[in-house]
Amino acid sequence: MEKLFKLFAQLSASFVFVILVATVIVLYITAKPAIEEFGAHFIIEPRWGVEVTQNKPTDRTPAGATANSGTTKSAVSDHTSTTDNSTADTNSSDNTIDDSMDTPMDDSMDNEFGSDENIPMDDDTDTGQANLPDTAGKNTKILYGGAIPIIGTLFSTLIAMLFAIPVSMGIAVFLSEIANQHVARPIGVAIELLAAIPSIIYGMWALFYFGPFLASIFGGHSVSLLIAGLVLGIMVIPFMAALSRDAINTTPDVLKESAYAMGATKFEVIKDIIFPYARAGIIGSIIVSLGRAMGETMAVAFVIGGVFKFAHKLTDPTTSIPVVLANNFAESSGISMNALFYLSLILFVVSFITIFSAKYFFLRRH
Amino acid sequence: MKNKMEINHFSFTYKGAKAPSLNNITLPVQTHKVTSIIGPSGCGKSTLLRSMNRIHDLYPGNTYEGEILLLDKDGNQQNILDIKKENEFIHLRQKVGMVFQKPTPFPMSIFDNIAYGLKLTGLKNKHKLYDYVEKSLRDVALWEEVKNRLYDDARGLSGGQQQRLCIARVIALKPEVILFDEPTSALDPLSTLAIEEMIFELKQNYTITIVTHNMQQASRISDYTAFMYLGDLIEFDHTETIFIRPKEKQTEDYITGKFG
Amino acid sequence: MRLLVNKIAIALSSLTAILGLIFLGWILITLILKGSTALSPYIFTHDLVNNGIRNLLWGQFVLAGLASAIGIPVGLLAGIYLQEYGNHTRYADFIRDLSDVMMSAPSIVIGTFIYAIIVIPVGHTNGWAGIAALFVMMLPIVVRTTDDMLSLVPTELREAGIAIGAPKYHVIFHIILKAAKVGIMTGLILAFARIVGETAPLLYTSGSTIYMETSLSQTFPSMTVSIYNLATMPDEKLVALAWAAALILTIAVLALNLIGRFLIKDRRL
Numbered sequence: 001m002e003k004l005f006k007l008f009a010q011l012s013a014s015f016v017f018v019i020l021v022a023t024v025i026v027l028y029i030t031a032k033p034a035i036e037e038f039g040a041h042f043i044i045e046p047r048w049g050v051e052v053t054q055n056k057p058t059d060r061t062p063a064g065a066t067a068n069s070g071t072t073k074s075a076v077s078d079h080t081s082t083t084d085n086s087t088a089d090t091n092s093s094d095n096t097i098d099d100s101m102d103t104p105m106d107d108s109m110d111n112e113f114g115s116d117e118n119i120p121m122d123d124d125t126d127t128g129q130a131n132l133p134d135t136a137g138k139n140t141k142i143l144y145g146g147a148i149p150i151i152g153t154l155f156s157t158l159i160a161m162l163f164a165i166p167v168s169m170g171i172a173v174f175l176s177e178i179a180n181q182h183v184a185r186p187i188g189v190a191i192e193l194l195a196a197i198p199s200i201i202y203g204m205w206a207l208f209y210f211g212p213f214l215a216s217i218f219g220g221h222s223v224s225l226l227i228a229g230l231v232l233g234i235m236v237i238p239f240m241a242a243l244s245r246d247a248i249n250t251t252p253d254v255l256k257e258s259a260y261a262m263g264a265t266k267f268e269v270i271k272d273i274i275f276p277y278a279r280a281g282i283i284g285s286i287i288v289s290l291g292r293a294m295g296e297t298m299a300v301a302f303v304i305g306g307v308f309k310f311a312h313k314l315t316d317p318t319t320s321i322p323v324v325l326a327n328n329f330a331e332s333s334g335i336s337m338n339a340l341f342y343l344s345l346i347l348f349v350v351s352f353i354t355i356f357s358a359k360y361f362f363l364r365r366h
Numbered sequence: 367m368k369n370k371m372e373i374n375h376f377s378f379t380y381k382g383a384k385a386p387s388l389n390n391i392t393l394p395v396q397t398h399k400v401t402s403i404i405g406p407s408g409c410g411k412s413t414l415l416r417s418m419n420r421i422h423d424l425y426p427g428n429t430y431e432g433e434i435l436l437l438d439k440d441g442n443q444q445n446i447l448d449i450k451k452e453n454e455f456i457h458l459r460q461k462v463g464m465v466f467q468k469p470t471p472f473p474m475s476i477f478d479n480i481a482y483g484l485k486l487t488g489l490k491n492k493h494k495l496y497d498y499v500e501k502s503l504r505d506v507a508l509w510e511e512v513k514n515r516l517y518d519d520a521r522g523l524s525g526g527q528q529q530r531l532c533i534a535r536v537i538a539l540k541p542e543v544i545l546f547d548e549p550t551s552a553l554d555p556l557s558t559l560a561i562e563e564m565i566f567e568l569k570q571n572y573t574i575t576i577v578t579h580n581m582q583q584a585s586r587i588s589d590y591t592a593f594m595y596l597g598d599l600i601e602f603d604h605t606e607t608i609f610i611r612p613k614e615k616q617t618e619d620y621i622t623g624k625f626g
Numbered sequence: 627m628r629l630l631v632n633k634i635a636i637a638l639s640s641l642t643a644i645l646g647l648i649f650l651g652w653i654l655i656t657l658i659l660k661g662s663t664a665l666s667p668y669i670f671t672h673d674l675v676n677n678g679i680r681n682l683l684w685g686q687f688v689l690a691g692l693a694s695a696i697g698i699p700v701g702l703l704a705g706i707y708l709q710e711y712g713n714h715t716r717y718a719d720f721i722r723d724l725s726d727v728m729m730s731a732p733s734i735v736i737g738t739f740i741y742a743i744i745v746i747p748v749g750h751t752n753g754w755a756g757i758a759a760l761f762v763m764m765l766p767i768v769v770r771t772t773d774d775m776l777s778l779v780p781t782e783l784r785e786a787g788i789a790i791g792a793p794k795y796h797v798i799f800h801i802i803l804k805a806a807k808v809g810i811m812t813g814l815i816l817a818f819a820r821i822v823g824e825t826a827p828l829l830y831t832s833g834s835t836i837y838m839e840t841s842l843s844q845t846f847p848s849m850t851v852s853i854y855n856l857a858t859m860p861d862e863k864l865v866a867l868a869w870a871a872a873l874i875l876t877i878a879v880l881a882l883n884l885i886g887r888f889l890i891k892d893r894r895l
Contacts, residue, residue, distance in 0.1 A: 002452055005795040009707035012700045013718070016725045016769060019762055023731075023739045030742045170642025178636055179643075187647070189887070194650045196816075196883045198823025200850055201872050204857050205653045208660075234649050241646065265632035288730060295732020297826035298854065322734040322826065329741065329830045344738040348731065355730040359723060421785055424794075452793065460791035470786035473805040482800065483790040532786065539790060 034338035045145020144339035153320040159229025172244035195238035200298040206231040207302035220315025228304035240289040247281025287358035297322035370573040371395035381427030402588035419462040463536035469528030471520035502538035526557025546576040661873025664866035674836040685847030693760035705772020729766040737827040753842030756832025771813025819882035825850035
C-alpha cells in the first residue's frame, strides 16, 4: 500500500517531466521538415509563403526584401490619413463561426489582401497562390520565414515592458510604501483580481475601445504594433505590480526605520534601501511578466493586425508568433504547418530559457 | 531484571556528514524509571532520542552502527536497528512513543487526535474508543478541561493543553517506553509543572526517557541522568550522583554553569 | 531640494497607480456596460445557433471540469511526491523547476503540442484534445500549489504522526493533507479559475461549435473560442453576444477568485 502510493506519487511527478520533454520532441518532429528545409535562416527570413525559383534563391532574396519594404512604405502613406477598420473586419472572415477547419482557401491570405487592397504594385498577389502546395511548380519552392512574427513578438513585448515596468513599479511602491492600509488593501485586492481576468477580455476591450482611442490620438490604424504592445503592457501590469509589491514587502521594517532615522526622505528610502533589497525579486517579477507577455495570444490577436509585414512605424500593423499560430494554424497543411510548428518551437524554447534564467538567478526557492 | 532498552556502542552519522554525530554511546534505560539526557545544544541528545524509535528513518541516508536493544514482553531483546520492514517500524513506534518539543495536535478534533492512533491499531468499537480516550485524558489530567468540547478542533487548545493532549495521544496506545524531546521548552512555567508532575505519575507504568536542557528539571524528575557533550556520552549515573558528586570534570563544569 | 525630489517621486508613483487603475477600471466598465445589453434569460436557454450561449457555457464548463478532474489528482500526487517523498532530492528540485517553467509556457504552444499529438491523428478538433490542453495548463499550477502548501505544514506534525505508528501514506492523507486543506483548496479553485478563462490552447484543440454537443470526440463548444470568433463578426448582435459571454466569463472567474480569497481569510490558525 505504502509502496504503491509512493510509486503513484512518483509517477505523477515524473509526468511533469514527460509532458515537457514530449512537448519539445513533438514540436521538433512536426517542425522537422521546415527545419530541414529552411534551417537557421528561417529566423531572419522575412518572407512567409512566398514562391521563389529554386535554382537561384540567393539572387532573389535581397530583391524580394527591398520590394517588400517598398510596398509597405507605400501602404503606410496610403493608410495614414484614413483610419480603416477593414483589417479588423477581414479578420472576422478568418474566424468563421463554425469550425473553419475544412475551409480549403487560405483565409489568412485574404487578410493580406485586405490590408493591401489599395496598393498598386504588390508582389503579394502571388503570395496567396503560392501557399497552396499543389500550385508549386517543380523548380520553384515556397519560402517560409519567421522574421516578421519574431520581430513583431520582440517589439510588442518591448513596448509592453517599456510601458508596464514604470507603471507597475509605481503601483507596487504606492501600495507598499505610500498608501495607508485602508487604501492599499482594497486596491491590492483589486489589482490581484484584475490579474485573474482572462486575457481575451483585454483583447476585446482593446479592439473596440482602446485601439480606436489610440488611433485617434496617434493616427494610423486601429490595429497596430503600438496598440498590441500597450495592451500587453496593461495586461501584465496587475501581475507585475502584485509580484513586485510582494518582493518590496519582504524588506524588513527595521531596515527602513533605521534609514528614516538617519533623516532619509521616503523617496531616498525607496531608492536606496527598498529597491536594492528587493532587487532580485523585482527583476524576477519583470522577467516572469516578460515571459507572459511574449507568449500571450488572445490580448494581441485582435489588435496587432495579423499581417506579414514589418511595421516600419509603431502605428503599422504587423504580427507576432502567437498570433500567427492562432490565425493560420487551422488552415495550414504540409510545409506551412511545419513552419508554424517551427515558430511554436522557437517561442517555446525562448520562453523556456527566459523563465528558467529568471528562476535560476532571481527567484530561487529555498 | 533486564533493562528495558540498552544502547550499546551506538554511533550515528547524518546523511552527507563526514563525522558521526554520536560516537560509541552506551546507555542503559531501566524499566519504569525516568532517564534524562542533558547537555549543551548540539551535543546530540535529541539525535540519540530520535534514534530510539528510529524516527530518523523518515529521512533516508543516515547510517547507524552498534545496537539498540529493546526488551519485549517475553523477555527477549530485539535490536531495533535491524528493523527494515514498514510494518515492523510501525510496531516499534507503537511500543516506543514520542512527545515532541512543540505541541503537535493533528488537524482534527480533540477526540479524534487520541482516537486516531487507536484506530490505526484496528480498534473500531465506538464505546471502547470512547473509554480509551477518556482514560488517556484523565491520565494527563486534561479530561475535566475538555470533556465538554471533545469534538472541537484540537488546535483551539492552549499550548500546555495541546502538549498534554499529545502525551495522552501517546499513552492511549499503551506504549512500553515514552520518549520526551524537551517537552516543556515551549511552555510556560505552570504548564511545565503540570507536565513534570504527570511524568512522575507515568513512570509507575511506563519507562521514560527525557531530553532536556533544563538541569533543574532533570534533577527534579529523573532517576538516572546521562550527560552528553559533542556526540559523546560523558557520564551516566544516578541523578543524585551526577548532580552532587560528578566523576568527570566536564560534567561538573556544565552542571555548575561554567559552560553550555 | 531633496524634499522636492521626494514630493515629485511620490506624486509620480501615485499618478502611475491611478493611471493603472484608470485603465483597469475602464476595461471593467466597458465590460459591464456592453456585456449587460445582451444579457437576458434568453441567452442562457438557447444555443449559439439561435443566438444564445447555453452550449458555450456547457462546453466551457465540461472542458475545464474534466481537465480538473484529471489534473487535480495527478497534480496533488505529484505535489505530495515533491514535498513528502522526494523532498531535498535533486530529482524533486528538478521537477519543481520544470513545473514552474511549464507554468509559464505560452498557452498557444501547449495548444500546438496537443494539436500535433491528438488533433492530427484524429483528423478534426475534438473535446478530448481541449481537455488535454487544459490539463497540461493546469497540472503545473496544481503541483506548485500543493507543494507550497504542504511545505507550510510543520515537520513536527509529520514526525508526530509517524511516532504514533501510522504508516506514511496514512499520515499524509489524514494529517498533513488535512492541515494544508484550506490552502490547497484555495489553490485548486484559483487553478480552475485560470483554465476556465483560457482561449489560446483551445483554439484548434477543442475548436468551437454553434451547436450543443455532448460527445467529447467531436468538435466541442467553447465559450472563450466563441468569444474570439464572435467579437470580429460584422453583425452587431453577435458582437453584443460576445460581450455578454465575456461578462459572464469574467464574473465567473472573479467569483472563483473571491471565493478562494475568502477561504484563506477564514482559515483558522
